[in-house]
Amino acid sequence: xxxxxxxxxxxxxxxxxxxxxxxxxxxxxxxxxxxxxxxxxxxxxxxxxxxxxxxxxxxxxxxxxxxxxxxxxxxxxxxxxxxxxxxxxxxxxxxxxxxxxxxxxxxxxxxxxxxxxxxxxxxxxxxxxxxxxxxxxxxxxxxxxxxxxxxxxxxxxxxxxxxxxxxxxxxxxxxxxxxxxxxxxxxxxxxxxxxxxxxxxxxxxxxxxxxxxxxxxxxxxxxxxxxxxxxxxxxxxxxxxxxxxxxxxxxxxxxxxxxxxxxxxxxxxxxxxxxxxxxxxxxxxxxxxxxxxxxxxxxxxxxxxxxxxxxxxxxxxxxxxxxxxxxxxxxxxxxxxxxxxxxxxxxxxxxxxxxxxxxxxxxxxxxxxxxxxxxxxxxxxxxxxxxxxxxxxxxxxxxxxxxxxxxxxxxxxxxxxxxxxxxxxxxxxxxxxxx
Amino acid sequence: xxxxxxxxxxxxxxxxxxxxxxxxxxxxxxxxxxxxxxxxxxxxxxxxxxxxxxxxxxxxxxxxxxxxxxxxxxxxxxxxxxxxxxxxxxxxxxxxxxxxxxxxxxxxxxxxxxxxxxxxxxxxxxxxxxxxxxxxxxxxxxxxxxxxxxxxxxxxxxxxxxxxxxxxxxxxxxxxxxxxxxxxxxxxxxxxxxxxxxxxxxxxxxxxxxxxxxxxxxxxxxxxxxxxxxxxxxxxxxxxxxxxxxxxxxxxxxxxxxxxxxxxxxxxxxxxxxxxxxxxxxxxxxxxxxxxxxxxxxxxxxxxxxxxxxxxxxxxxxxxxxxxxxxxxxxxxxxxxxxxxxxxxxxxxxxxxxxxxxxxxxxxxxxxxxxxxxxxxxxxxxxxxxxxxxxxxxxxxxxxxxxxxxxxxxxxxxxxxxxxxxxxxxxxxxxxxxx
Numbered sequence: 001x002x003x004x005x006x007x008x009x010x011x012x013x014x015x016x017x018x019x020x021x022x023x024x025x026x027x028x029x030x031x032x033x034x035x036x037x038x039x040x041x042x043x044x045x046x047x048x049x050x051x052x053x054x055x056x057x058x059x060x061x062x063x064x065x066x067x068x069x070x071x072x073x074x075x076x077x078x079x080x081x082x083x084x085x086x087x088x089x090x091x092x093x094x095x096x097x098x099x100x101x102x103x104x105x106x107x108x109x110x111x112x113x114x115x116x117x118x119x120x121x122x123x124x125x126x127x128x129x130x131x132x133x134x135x136x137x138x139x140x141x142x143x144x145x146x147x148x149x150x151x152x153x154x155x156x157x158x159x160x161x162x163x164x165x166x167x168x169x170x171x172x173x174x175x176x177x178x179x180x181x182x183x184x185x186x187x188x189x190x191x192x193x194x195x196x197x198x199x200x201x202x203x204x205x206x207x208x209x210x211x212x213x214x215x216x217x218x219x220x221x222x223x224x225x226x227x228x229x230x231x232x233x234x235x236x237x238x239x240x241x242x243x244x245x246x247x248x249x250x251x252x253x254x255x256x257x258x259x260x261x262x263x264x265x266x267x268x269x270x271x272x273x274x275x276x277x278x279x280x281x282x283x284x285x286x287x288x289x290x291x292x293x294x295x296x297x298x299x300x301x302x303x304x305x306x307x308x309x310x311x312x313x314x315x316x317x318x319x320x321x322x323x324x325x326x327x328x329x330x331x332x333x334x335x336x337x338x339x340x341x342x343x344x345x346x347x348x349x350x351x352x353x354x355x356x357x358x359x360x361x362x363x364x365x366x367x368x369x370x371x372x373x374x375x376x377x378x379x380x381x382x383x384x385x386x387x388x389x390x391x392x393x394x395x396x397x398x399x400x401x402x403x404x405x406x407x408x409x410x411x412x413x414x415x416x417x418x419x420x421x422x423x424x425x426x427x428x429x430x431x432x433x434x435x
Numbered sequence: 436x437x438x439x440x441x442x443x444x445x446x447x448x449x450x451x452x453x454x455x456x457x458x459x460x461x462x463x464x465x466x467x468x469x470x471x472x473x474x475x476x477x478x479x480x481x482x483x484x485x486x487x488x489x490x491x492x493x494x495x496x497x498x499x500x501x502x503x504x505x506x507x508x509x510x511x512x513x514x515x516x517x518x519x520x521x522x523x524x525x526x527x528x529x530x531x532x533x534x535x536x537x538x539x540x541x542x543x544x545x546x547x548x549x550x551x552x553x554x555x556x557x558x559x560x561x562x563x564x565x566x567x568x569x570x571x572x573x574x575x576x577x578x579x580x581x582x583x584x585x586x587x588x589x590x591x592x593x594x595x596x597x598x599x600x601x602x603x604x605x606x607x608x609x610x611x612x613x614x615x616x617x618x619x620x621x622x623x624x625x626x627x628x629x630x631x632x633x634x635x636x637x638x639x640x641x642x643x644x645x646x647x648x649x650x651x652x653x654x655x656x657x658x659x660x661x662x663x664x665x666x667x668x669x670x671x672x673x674x675x676x677x678x679x680x681x682x683x684x685x686x687x688x689x690x691x692x693x694x695x696x697x698x699x700x701x702x703x704x705x706x707x708x709x710x711x712x713x714x715x716x717x718x719x720x721x722x723x724x725x726x727x728x729x730x731x732x733x734x735x736x737x738x739x740x741x742x743x744x745x746x747x748x749x750x751x752x753x754x755x756x757x758x759x760x761x762x763x764x765x766x767x768x769x770x771x772x773x774x775x776x777x778x779x780x781x782x783x784x785x786x787x788x789x790x791x792x793x794x795x796x797x798x799x800x801x802x803x804x805x806x807x808x809x810x811x812x813x814x815x816x817x818x819x820x821x822x823x824x825x826x827x828x829x830x831x832x833x834x835x836x837x838x839x840x841x842x843x844x845x846x847x848x849x850x851x852x853x854x855x856x857x858x859x860x861x862x863x864x865x866x867x868x869x870x
Contacts, residue, residue, distance in 0.1 A: 015625055019645050051644070140610075147611050154589055154606070154648075171589070171606060175575075176582050190450055208673060209486070210454050211666040213589075213648060230665050231646040237669065238643060241676030242758065248683050249754030249843065250747060261779025268751050268780070269787055275747055276788055279740035280795055286736045293735050297728040300735035301721045304742045304851050305714035311746065312685060312710055312844040316703050319684030323677065344696025345703070352704060353711055360715060408684065408843060409747040416739050 006039050014044065022051035034063055042071035050080050054087050061088075070096050074104035077151050079124035079232065082111040111226075119203050120196040122236065123217040123226035126150050129157045132166060132184040136177045143171075152214050152229050158187050165191055165216055165224040193218045196225055201326075203228055204236045244326070248319060250275075250409035271409065278413045282420055289424040296434050298365070299427055302374050303420070305357075309378060310385040310419040311412035313349060317342055317389030318411050325397050335394055339387075346386030354379030369433045377426055381419040388415065441474050449479065457486035469498055477506035485515050489522050496523075505531050509539035512586050514559035514667065517546040546661075554638050555631040557671065558652045558661035561585050564592045567601060567619040571612045578606075587664050590649050593622050600626055600651055600659040628653045631660055636761075638663055639671045679761070683754060685710075685844035706844065713848045717855055724859040731869045733800070734862055737809050738855070740792075744813060745820040745854040746847035748784060752777055752824030753846050760832050770829055774822075781821030789814030804868040812861055816854040823850065 013021060013036075025036060025048055037045055037060075049072060052060060061069055061084075073081045073096060085093045085108065093112075097105045107125055114120025128150045130139055139156065147153045156174065158167035167187035177186045193216045194203050207215055207230060217226045250271050286293075286303070293299055324338055358375030362368055389411055427434065448456060448471075460471060460483055472480055472495075484507060487495060496504055496519075508516045508531060520528045520543065528547075532540045542560050549555025563585045565574055574591065582588045591609065593602035602622035612621045628651045629638050642650055642665060652661045685706050721728075721738070728734055759773055793810030797803055824846055862869065 017625070017627060017645055144610055147607055153610070172582055175579055175588070190452070192452060208666075208669040210452055211669075213665070230648070230669070231643075234643040234646075234665070234668070234672065237672045237676070241672070241680070245676070245680055245683060245758065246754060248680060249750045251751045251754055261776045261783060264755075264776060264780040265783035265787075268748075269784060272744070272747060272751075272784060272788060273791065276740075276744060276791060279743050280792075280799075282743070283736045283740045284799075286739070287733075290732055290736065294729070294732035297725055297732060297735070298722075300728050300732070300738065301718045301725065303735065303738050304721070304855060305711075305718045307739045308714050308717075308742065308746075308848060308851055309707070309711060311743075311847065312707060313703075315684045315843060316686045316707075319681060319686055320699075323680065341696045341699060345699040348696060348700035349704060349707060352700075353707060356708065356711060357715075364715075364719075408750060412746065412847075413743060416743055420739060 010039055013039075018047040019051045021048040022056075026052065026056050030063060033060070037064060037068070042068060043075035046072045046075040049084075050076060054084075057084055058087060066095065067099055070100040073108070074100050077124050077126055078104075078107045078111055079122060079151075079226075081108050082121070085112065086116070114196065117200045118196065119194045119198040119200060119217050119228060120225070122200055122203070122232045123196070123228045124151045124232075125226045127157060127214075127216075127224075127227040128153055128155075129159045129163075129224060130183065132158050132160070132182070132187065134183050135179065136174060136181050136183065136186065137179040139169075139174060139183055140179075143174075152227070155214050155227070157191075157216055157224055157227070158183055159224055163224055164222045165193060165218055167191060168216070191216060193222075194228070195220065200236050201240050204233045204240065207233050208237075244322065248315075248322070248408045275409055275413050279416070282413070282417050285417065285420055286424065289428070292424065292427055292431060296427070296431075298370065299424075299434075302361075302377075303423070306374070306377055306381055306419045306423050307416045309353065310381040310415035313346070313382045314385035314389035314411045314415040315408045317346070317386040318393060318408065321390040321393040325393060335397075339390055339394060342390035343383075343387050346383040349386060350379040350382035353382055369430060373423075373426055373430050373434070377419070377423040380422050380426075381415070384418055384422075385411075385415040388418070445474055448474075453482040454486045456483040457491075461487060461491050465498060468495070472499060472503070477503060478510040481507045481510040484519075485511060489519075492519055493522060501530065502534055505535040508543070509535050512559050512561055513539075513542045513546055514557060514586075514661075516543050517556070520547065521551070549631065552635045553631065554629045554633040554635060554652050554663060555660070557635055557638070557667045558631070558663045559586045559667075560661045562590075562592060562649075562651075562659075562662040563588055564594045564598075564659060565618065567593050567595070567617070567622065569618050570614065571609060571616050571618065571621070572614040574604075574609060574618055575614075578609075587649050587662070590662070592626075592651055592659055592662070593618055594659055598659055599657045600628060600653055602626060603651070626651060628657075629663070630655065635671045636675050639668045639675065642668050643672075679757065683750075683757070683843045710844055710848050714851070717848070717852050720852065720855050721859065724862070727859065727862055727866060731862070731866075733802075733805065734859075734869075737796075737812075738858070741809070741812055741816055741854045741858050742851045744788065745816040745850035748781070748817045749820035749824035749846045749850040750843045752781070752821040753828060753843065756825040756828045760828060770832075774825055774829060777825035778818075778822050781818040784821060785814040785817035788817055804865060808858075808861055808865050808869070812854070812858040815857050815861075816850070819853055819857070820846075820850040823853070 025033060028036065040048070049057060049060065073084065076084070085096070097108065111120070111123070111125065126149055128143060128146050130142055134142070143153055143156065154171045156169050156171065157165060158169065160166050167184070167189040168191045169183060169187040173186055192206070192210060192212070194206065196217050196219055203215065212230065214227045214229045216224055217228060219225055251268060321338065321342070354375040357378045358371045361374050362371035365371070392411065460468060463471070475483070484492060484495065508519065511519070520531070532543065546555070546558070546560065561584055563578060563581050565577055569577070578588055578591065589606045591604050591606065592600060593604065595601050602619070602624040603626045604618060604622040608621055627641070627645060627647070629641065631652050631654050638650065647665070649662045649664045651659055652663060654660055686703060756773065756777070789810040792813045793806045796809050797806035800806070827846065
């Protein structure tokens with residue numbers, strides 16, 4: 001179908017949603033890809049291009065001529081173009097911006113300044129803004145003419161002479177309202193907005209809570225700089241969820257599917273090597289108790305049980321705390337509450353598991369002292385590991401470090417050390433009764 | 436301000452976004468809450484109510500009169516009302532539905548049938564649908580009259596005489612189009628839709644990929660049953676991310692903030708007790724090697740290191756695989772690829788860590804045989820634990836079990852057992868050289 005008939009191909013292809021176009025595009029060989037892009041105008045290509053993975057975007061850019069790329073980027077929504085450019089080398093960015101038409105280049109340059117993961121970095125400047133003294137009828141006319149370029153037309157922002165945001169009106173209200181009314185009469189002047197330097201995760205939570213389709217972004221003088229639309233927020237939520245998840249597992253960012261085993265190993269190894277040396281430290285701690293171990297070798301049998309349970313309870317408490325911080329308002333009172341609750345939880349869990357272990361070990365080894373030793377060690381370590389699992393992310397949050405950095409493996413290894421110290425400390429005390 | 440002047444309170448209160456109304460509402464004492472609800476009409480209360488947590492919703496319902504509740508539920512979007520009712524006892528649901536007006540009750544009953552977490556359970560029936568032979572002008576008129584009741588008016592669905600979906604037109608296109616054209620001329624007849632029994636996670640991924648604000652839900656004969664709007668998808672994404680995260684940490688669902696330590700412990704304990712017995716099993720395995728241990732007590736020193744590293748690599752591989760399955764298309768080829776990649780990654784990680792440990796142990800203990808033993812054990816266990824971390828979720832996916840069920844602690848404990856067997860198996864072989 002594509003070999004010869006451009007028109008037939010275009011007609012068929014452009015009827016499909018750009019996401020499906022993109023999937024078809026990447027599944028083709030390079031020469032077919034180049035043929036497709038030659039059939040499409042830069043603005044048609046822009047829609048397809050927006051739906052590619054960032055890796056596919058890079059390789060696609062290399063296959064296309066710079067002038068075509070510049071045209072295409074200019075046709076994309078400015079925020080999406082900025083996402084693409086952020087992945088490229090500095091000199092590539094400059095060269096594309098140089099050959100781009102001035103207006104589009106300026107819009108993109110303005111957005112490139114904002115720090116990653118802030119509201120500024122995900123906002124777009126293609127919004128509809130009008131003055132408050134228009135009539136509804138007039139506003140509809142303006143909307144009609146601006147609609148093709150705006151990323152959303154479902155909210156119209158009302159500004160004063162100095163571009164300061166004074167109100168908002170949804171297209172829904174606009175449609176319901178009488179034609180002759182003034183915008184100022186029907187607009188909502190309590191606009192919920194975000195600051196340009198706001199964290200993207202905060203913006204996402206806000207849009208979820210308020211059920212917004214878009215939110216305006218202001219500078220500190222309340223000038224309207226841009227808007228953030230809900231489709232970008234879906235991406236942010238996916239990204240942040242992925243990040244929290246990967247940190248809990250101790251994987252620094254997720255590798256994409258097509259990466260090789262080598263690059264996957266290279267990403268995971270640094271963490272593992274740190275943990276390895278922490279593990280060696282644990283080993284050296286146990287080494288100090290070698291004498292006891294050689295006399296009461298049965299002690300070794302319960303090391304993985306105690307260390308493992310400490311790791312499990314610590315990870316549970318960590319996950320609950322990280323999630324609690326992410327969802328909660330994070331005021332000091334609720335944090336103290338959370339900590340107090342976790343201490344209580346740790347005590348209960350420790351008590352139940354401790355008693356259980358004591359009974360089982362007692363029945364199994366017919367040794368009450370050993371049973372008590374392991375039981376008390378479990379009780380103490382589980383209480384402490386639950387507490388530390390909650391305390392560490394709370395402290396990090398207080399120190400303005402992302403609490404999710406305290407990954408699962410790190411907490412687990414820390415709790416290994418604590419549990420070994422407690423276990424052998426107790427064993428040393430009970431030494432006389434054990435031999 | 437609230438004591439006396441109803442009108443002033445209403446004016447002030449209703450200007451605020453319902454989400455903020457809800458936050459104010461829950462922060463008040465019971466008598467103030469009842470006063471507020473008496474000031475508001477059921478439909479005003481419905482908007483506030485929709486923004487409460489499900490726990491606060493339950494306690495609020497108990498404070499209100501059944502007739503008021505029924506009125507309020509009828510005023511909510513049907514999908515939101517269903518969410519509320521799903522949390523209640525069967526007989527409560529029936530009693531509310533009985534006193535509700537028939538039309539609203541019927542809509543809610545229809546939605547209550549759908550299984551949880553399917554497209555049907557999150558869809559709403561308040562959408563705008565028209566026939567294809569209307570003109571644009573006519574369609575705008577219909578829209579204007581239906582706008583107040585519809586959950587979104589930004590997509591208008593086009594149906595045939597038998598309510599089968601034949602096309603869609605966005606409000607944006609409607610506004611840009613000429614007044615006299617027919618809907619059938621401007622509508623898009625390639626509508627992306629979901630089936631009513633589709634998993635909600637799949638719907639969320641689709642809306643994210645296609646940047647939709649709403650998606651139509653069809654039965655198997657392509658009758659239009661409802662739509663799913665993006666605000667519900669934000670909630671779904673949050674819910675699913677929370678779920679994956681909690682499973683990786685081995686916490687069955689997240690407790691909400693205000694739960695007590697007792698209920699938190701009760702939720703975490705079942706898992707911990709299972710893991711405790713698995714840990715006892717590991718202990719009994721080590722017990723079989725007690726004789727070797729009593730002769731070469733230094734062996735015990737490295738047990739937590741090896742078990743810990745196996746747990747860490749297993750969790751990493753698990754997280755990557757679960758995420759890969761969630762994001763990927765899940766076809767067989769890419770799964771085989773993923774598995775092959777993880778085996779490669781495991782071999783590399785095992786090799787690097789094994790060599791490192793061998794060198795460190797050798798330098799520390801001046802014992803080449805011990806260094807080799809620990810090094811080879813690390814190499815073997817890390818390779819196997821990486822592989823099992825990837826293989827188990829892939830197998831679960833194949834068996835149609837949610838791969839996220841294979842939680843971190845479970846994989847960790849499994850890898851504990853494997854690593855202990857390998858370590859002591861090797862130690863037995865090398866026994867003669869170690870003593």
